[in-house]
Amino acid sequence: MSDFKAIIAKRKRQDFLFNILGIICTLVGILTLGALLVDLFMDGATRLNWTFLTSFPSRFAERAGILSSWVGTLLIMLVTAFAAVPLGVSAGIYLEEYARRNWLTNLIEINIANLAGVPSIIYGLMALGLLVYQFRLGTNVLTGGLTLAFLILPIVIVATREALRTIPQGIREAAYALGSTKWQVVRHHLLPYSLGGTMTGIIIALSRAIGETAPLITIGALTFIAFLPPPPIQSQPPFISFQWLGSPFSVLPIQMFNWVSRPDQDFVVNAAGAGLVLIVVTLLLNAVAIMIRYRVRKRIKW
Amino acid sequence: MIVTLFDRLIVMSTREQLARPQVSPEVPEASGPRVGDAPEIKAEVEKLNFFYGKHQALKNINMVFHANKVTAIIGPSGCGKSTLLRCFNRIHDLYPETRYEGKIILQPSGTNLIGPETDPLEMRMRMSMVFQKPNAFPKSIFENVAFGLRLRGTGGKELHEQVERSLRSAALWEEVKDRLRESAYALSGGQQQRLCIARALATEPEMLLFDEPTSALDPIATGKIESLISDLKRHVTVVIVTHNMQQAARVSDSTAFMYLGELVEVASTKKMFENPSNKLTEEYITGHFG
Numbered sequence: 249m250s251d252f253k254a255i256i257a258k259r260k261r262q263d264f265l266f267n268i269l270g271i272i273c274t275l276v277g278i279l280t281l282g283a284l285l286v287d288l289f290m291d292g293a294t295r296l297n298w299t300f301l302t303s304f305p306s307r308f309a310e311r312a313g314i315l316s317s318w319v320g321t322l323l324i325m326l327v328t329a330f331a332a333v334p335l336g337v338s339a340g341i342y343l344e345e346y347a348r349r350n351w352l353t354n355l356i357e358i359n360i361a362n363l364a365g366v367p368s369i370i371y372g373l374m375a376l377g378l379l380v381y382q383f384r385l386g387t388n389v390l391t392g393g394l395t396l397a398f399l400i401l402p403i404v405i406v407a408t409r410e411a412l413r414t415i416p417q418g419i420r421e422a423a424y425a426l427g428s429t430k431w432q433v434v435r436h437h438l439l440p441y442s443l444g445g446t447m448t449g450i451i452i453a454l455s456r457a458i459g460e461t462a463p464l465i466t467i468g469a470l471t472f473i474a475f476l477p478p479p480p481i482q483s484q485p486p487f488i489s490f491q492w493l494g495s496p497f498s499v500l501p502i503q504m505f506n507w508v509s510r511p512d513q514d515f516v517v518n519a520a521g522a523g524l525v526l527i528v529v530t531l532l533l534n535a536v537a538i539m540i541r542y543r544v545r546k547r548i549k550w
Numbered sequence: 551m552i553v554t555l556f557d558r559l560i561v562m563s564t565r566e567q568l569a570r571p572q573v574s575p576e577v578p579e580a581s582g583p584r585v586g587d588a589p590e591i592k593a594e595v596e597k598l599n600f601f602y603g604k605h606q607a608l609k610n611i612n613m614v615f616h617a618n619k620v621t622a623i624i625g626p627s628g629c630g631k632s633t634l635l636r637c638f639n640r641i642h643d644l645y646p647e648t649r650y651e652g653k654i655i656l657q658p659s660g661t662n663l664i665g666p667e668t669d670p671l672e673m674r675m676r677m678s679m680v681f682q683k684p685n686a687f688p689k690s691i692f693e694n695v696a697f698g699l700r701l702r703g704t705g706g707k708e709l710h711e712q713v714e715r716s717l718r719s720a721a722l723w724e725e726v727k728d729r730l731r732e733s734a735y736a737l738s739g740g741q742q743q744r745l746c747i748a749r750a751l752a753t754e755p756e757m758l759l760f761d762e763p764t765s766a767l768d769p770i771a772t773g774k775i776e777s778l779i780s781d782l783k784r785h786v787t788v789v790i791v792t793h794n795m796q797q798a799a800r801v802s803d804s805t806a807f808m809y810l811g812e813l814v815e816v817a818s819t820k821k822m823f824e825n826p827s828n829k830l831t832e833e834y835i836t837g838h839f840g
Contacts, residue, residue, distance in 0.1 A: 348646055418685035422746070425639055426698035426753065427675035436697070441688055548688040549735060 327393020407449020
């Protein structure tokens, strides 16, 4: 009996030690992130006000704002989402539900997973060669958005496929057994039931794209821009204009990069302010993703 | 094994408590043909072979299914009983490298339902299947039953009437009539399976195919579904695959015993369980293997 007690005590010590180790490892991650956020907030909060959000960049740090870059970020994200979501979701549905399993689809599958890991600057180079030089689309909101769409396309495809895979086969068989065509099964069952997972994947992908700098610099995004793209809604017919797609742009991370690289300390504070805006937007996007996932999980339990 | 036996005992006693009107065992059923009352044939299976890739899962199956009767298919796991059932609504066609040989002639239309000229979609519109695990859609109770009807273009008042009629036939109406808009997932497992039966009935199929419909349910829910199956045969030809021999004995008019992809014996349920002609059948029924 006493042997048992000794062995139990020893094993409990091991348990305790790992417990402590685990806490330390977790704290390293959380505290670093926390310190970064607090530092950013301390620096940036002083600069964050209405004028900062509604002013163009300037030679004078105290007059400089992020109007053109947050509008740029917003428009770029719009193009990215409109390009990547239909392409990625359709490709994901095709690969998961329509394509026959053979060596070709296996090869495509492996390569899509690899594409998600390709460094983002490579996408920038590809977009520069293809969109800017080959198709002569110029460096504008359209090409910037498409570049980021290429970047997140594999993530959207993988997320769509993962979401479809969580739907039990029995649900598909039930729908087919009632006489549905493949498209009816996709349209009335698979798409709605996988919406939560797909949406979460899309939002996570967008929140990755929103912070991307390298590919946009590669295609030649501006670092200083003191005008806005033409508005998408006009007072004369046809009321909707796509002129803004051809407009030059800057985005928040590029603006930050530009300000950080200046010697003047006041500009570094501006960069912190812009960073704060960027991080708040990213966190909001992630919060939306979590909310969607939570609501869908409450509704659908397989 | 002990647990299964115990379950069966419970099932049997619950069945007695439910006091379903028993068919008198003296009346001959689908067995010996009686003058002027030959059972109508619903489907004839002729020289049916079925392959998953190179593996032959069904070997030269020949049998008939009588209209408005319950036919049970029994046999040990992997004997091909579900494979045979799934030929009837061509659900195998969803998967690659599956192949049929032979014929399944559906009467009175004379359609060869596995013929290359027959569209699997048409067969799925004419057949209905209830699966092993309740697989209600994550939609409202109403939409679950309505889905098959909507695919067929039914709408408006007719849709509502047909949904109600199907839920009544599946003995579920009284339990759900006040919450048709609620999610089907709010129902219990047994209720969900009856919802799946209502969904299958709504499209007025020629045959109703049950693939081990009670294997995921508790004894009381099982009892309800079994008495439902016995009632349903008045309107539709029923085929039920089951691994539970007592269930086959309770609900079916004739029983087919399959082993290793072959049809060993098919006869009236009474004969099958009291006096099987094949030694293998007898051994399976008495629990010597399987």
